[in-house]
Amino acid sequence: MGLTQVQDKSPLVSTLPFEIEMINRIKNRIFYTGVMALMVACTDLTTTPRQSLTPEVALNDVSGYQSVANSMYNRATSFDYYGQTMMIAPEILADNLKLIANTGRYQGEEANSDRDHINIWGLDVFGGINDANLIIEGIDNEDVTGTEDEKSFIKGEAYFMRALFYFDLCRVYGYEPGREINGFDLGPILRLTPTLVASDADYRPRSTVEEVYSQIESDLLAASELVGYAPVGSEWVYYGNTGAVYTLLARLYLYWGRMEEAEAAATFAMEILNLRTNGEGLVEAAEYVQSFSRAPHPESLFELELRQVDWDGADGVNNSLNSLVSDNEPAAQFIIGASDDLMAAYEEGDVRKDCWTVTTREGIEGDVYASRKWTGYKGDFLENLPIIRASELYLIRAEARYQTNPAGARADINALRFRRGLGAIDNLLSGEFLLNRILQERRVEFALEGHRWFDLKRNGKNISKHGNFLEVPYTDYRILANLPLEEVQLNEQLEQNPGY
Template identity: 75%
Template sequence: MKMKASALLFSIICTASTLSCTDLETTPRQSLTPEVALSDVAGYQAVANSMYSLANTFTYYGQQMMIAPEILADNLRLVANTGRYQGEEANGDRDHIGLWNGIVYGGINDANIILAGIDDENVRGEQADKDIIKGEAFFMRALFYFDLCRVYGYEPGKEVNGFDLGPILRTTPTLAASDADFRARSTVLQVYEQIESDLLESISLLPLVPVGSEGVYYANAGAALTLLARLYLYWGRMQDAEAAATTIMNALGLRSNGDGLLEAGQYVQGFSRAPHPESVFELELRVVDWSSVDGVNNSLNSLTSNTDPSAQFIIAASNELMAAYEPQDVRRNCWAETTRDGIEGPVFASRKWTGFKGDFLENIPVIRAAELYLIRAEARYQSNPAGARADINALRSKRGLGPIDNLLSGQALFNRILLERRLEFALEGHRFFDLKRNGLNITKHANFEEVPYTDYRILSNIPLAQVQLNDRLVQNPGY
């Protein structure tokens, strides 16, 4: 007999808290044989480090996954023409998020290498260390596949014309060309089931670490359970989303009055601290992670901020986003009013990505504690509107704002939740997906036309070279 979700999650988290270029990309590189590189825990830790490093890249969370979902929708606008993100701002054909590459699938393969071999009795090392590395691999594989699903597929129950395909699903490693094979795409539902399984495994293996501690630089039980809650929200499993969010909020000390989040006066400064005080999972960037020119050419700081005179500053907040903030909302202070040559009127530069570590360098909080309040509010809005309003008000109390209308319910309450998400996570890579996963048209800024949910441009295209290489690979509709 299955345990109820809340009871299962509670038992898992209690256990965890006691513990300290194509999809055929191969790792490790040919310079090291698996027998040498993977003979002890240190070798597997190196593979785990590779997973994190791949997530840092500019084609993933280092830039694209934070900017593209915002400018594909209505939160950002271009204020300089450098050729970057012009197609995304206009939602041009094949101008979308490109994750079907060796970065993401290479990260999946790293995870598969760990999971396939670390428990071998011939691998030297303590079992406790093996378990943590294994938990990290389960979490990162889940994150990689979750992102592939939301970029290339429709969420379950939101399919257009019955199209339900997601990424290619691989759970065994590709160590050499002889291991490679061409596969068809799995359904999003099949991949979601694998993600759920991976996250439940990771929760049981990883330590529970405090919000904003250095432990958030690695996969941890809180991050896994938060990602699980997010997965359930995308999946439409609202009771499970609420249960997962509540479990981890209780475990992390996130209270119903908002205690555990930053106070309003500390909000902006929080984005210039490492780790971010609200981080549940954060990618740590260091100078060794990029070359001397990467910062000015590719960093979030350079592209979205003018804090450094040599910054590119090509992307700013849309006027529509700025108009959506209430006057006392401290989140508005994450945008600084300035001017830009060739642009009439005020321009708003980001103060979330300030390069506070020097030379355009900063960490990237991928999962913040504030998300749990809004996940739970959305999961509750139909079944428990009072509870949903309470979660919104708890967050707002830490953002310098008073409570929302005590009678707000139904569609108006749902719209309020999406608005709070828009304001809270601006330039953190959520806006496009929040609209898409709810089957909504993609709203745009200025004179750009909104994209109907049934439009083929809602999904990204698989690179043509991959479709030509693999005759079992079905392209997304419309491309």
């Protein structure tokens, strides 16, 4: 079995402070290529039903734990999570998308109606957290057969995914630290041990967002020492990897308002991933649109792989991103298109505008815009989901720098714009104008990838809307999603969000 030595790619900004040492996390890390082979081999592993997995039945070797990790990843592809909700709802709750057909879906979200929000408080996310907890608590048991490298890799995957699950719960159901309204600072329930049987379950109150953020930071730093290095756009981005870990850490710090750490984490990730200050490492402008019809996406740092077996019956037609926002299949629903406001936000020559094509829709007067970002390129409305892309690092670092190093922020924006067919921005742009420029770049770069609502919310801005829909003031209770009523009724310690 061969050995793969990860290159020493220490960051240039090694003097920047971190609460926990970031530097040398990857230096001299050695991973068995056999671990990677295990990841691939286990993709199609057949196990007993998930509810029947017990330590006695399935968790006596690393392949059993990898099957739990597969369950963890698969939960993230659910239509109630990244398979649909987390990609579409944050866009139509803001100003990027509009309904072009009335099927009852997303009508409340477009109008920001009471209790029509992002709903991920359910089995997919908390089940994924439980999968991660199961791995973290049990895989190091001496009775579990497998090499230490194999165990470490799977444990690192669990830390990474638990961090992602909790991060999403925080940004949907809580205010970012320092942005609280009337001092309300609660996030999700924090549970770090597995629930194997009913007697393990208990009712508990919500933790503060600050407490959960601290746990996410700890999980990501733990993951950084365990997972492997994956080149941008390689087949290993289907699993937790160092680049994805540090990008999510940089994103966490950005939401947390810890800008110096966000800049350092982003810089570190860019260094190890060979992303250059001139944009080298991102796709060329001419390849941008087509890049969304490739698996993995050539800019992916973390991607959820979908296969035909992941669809159930008519789910592909009824629920897939491709069906809802594109018209390239006769059976597609095509009920959501780009808003006129979004289309007006693209500059002339911006290749990102070509991710939309002008077309018509029965019952709608005038032009509508269909997505060419989600094309169902794997057939039958099926495609992978790039969750973290390399371009985000440039925009995280730009935002982290805009107050203290506006020239550096402008350079990061320009590096991305060059790869999107555009020229440089005004080299005198600074302050709030520069921040708005960054948010504008994020809007057009990540349209239909689920960032728009959160980018406005985490900056304390009112939520802008398209057409005649009224903006949502940041102080409005609808900024936070409501917890499901049945959960609040079941658990007396679970406090509902204000206003609901």
